[in-house]
């Protein structure tokens with residue numbers, strides 16, 4: 001990526017710095033022996049006291065065994081960016097969509113249909129492997145926006161099915177309505193609940209339908225017993241892992257900027273809770289991820305230094 005123009009190779013949004021938040025990126029974790037993929041991240045959003053370029057993000061990720069990412073768009077600008085970047089970067093595949101909280105905004109401006117038409121066009125681009133994040137969000141959007149969200153969600157499901165793409169669902173405080181919609185209109189063959197936030201009972205409903213559960217840093221939080229019970233309730237063949245970076249930073253770095261290279265913390269917490277070896281869980285989740293999205297054609301992961309300490313890692317900047 002060294003010869004890409006700077007403006008295209010770097011993030012296009014900046015996360016609100018907030019007040020009193022620690023803006024330093026956490027150190028590199030110990031590398032994973034068996035590599036995994038981050039199936040939901042937003043590299044278009046810069047964060048931290050010094051934002052990392054996309055290349056730096058992906059280099060750090062590969063250096064700890066996170067060998068590829070799904071870069072997820074949430075509006076037209078970020079979906080276009082995701083498709084463009086994935087076309088050029090072997091470690092990145094893209095998902096495109098109008099986020100459920102954006103759908104009412106487009107609808108109010110009279111541009112939702114045009115936006116959905118462009119998402120349908122982006123869905124045909126090379127290395128666009130998923131439609132998302134789409135779904136329903138009753139937390140941020142009040143009842144006045146629900147009809148727009150519903151229409152947008154159903155249009156996205158249709159685009160995913162027409163193109164044989166995976167579906168990445170954003171479901172916030174709308175579990176029943178999301179499940180009802182999928183059952184009524186028919187879910188795409190590969191359907192993923194990104195940042196799964198339900199309980200064990202909901203997890204079993206998803207598993208009965210063959211839908212995937214993607215766990216984010218929230219599963220490492222102290223008060224997340226309900227989420228960990230859900231994790232233990234489903235077949236491992238339906239598990240995925242993600243960062244949702246720059247948000248939802250895993251423990252013990254909650255609140256600091258998140259990035260794909262921090263995924264090993266979440267994976268290790270999941271393995272601990274499932275009382276399984278992290279290498280076994282990593283290989284299961286990697287093969288699940290490839291079944292859902294296909295192949296990244298990533299460069300071979302650089303395993304130099306694994307087990308011998310941080311001094312020989314290919315990216316030593318933070319260790």
Ligand SMILES: [Zn+2]
Pocket residue numbers: 040042072133244
């Ligand atoms: Zn997201």
